Amino acid sequence: MLSLSIIAWIIIGGLAGWIGSKLMGTDAQQGILLNIVVGVIGGLLGGWIFGLFGVDVESGGWIFSFITCLVGACILLFLVKLVTGRSRV
Template sequence: MEGVGWFAAIIIGGLAGWLAEKFMNSDMGIVMNIILGIVGALLLNAILLAVAGGTLGGWIGQLVVGFIGACLLIWIARMIRGRA
């Protein structure tokens, strides 16, 4: 995650994953929330860097990116499982 340390990435990832879980009406545990938030942020940051040449920085920016990325991952998982 850009501009934040690993400890902050875990906190932001957990919060982003939890928000995505609530928004997408999904039922996952805290560990999965952290993983979804961090992986979602990494995925969306890579996409933003490739398309726009930059990404959002700081805690709030990474929270937004993590939330959107985690929502995308939940949506993709539902498409694969056929639960959309």
């Protein structure tokens, strides 16, 4: 059961990281492994942010988990671009 949870985190995180990188214009700089990392960290960040606003992220289901990861991935990529100063040329 635990391995299914890990596999689900990798799949949802990878998809959210990939779509987030497309939305934020950083897809050319990332590979599949970095997309997964961004998506999983984005899920943690998104869950924390939604929790601050009182949103129950634990009982939201697969689609809400994906949206949480996607929002968190976009925020993470925005912050990375802000700190590193990289912009699209």
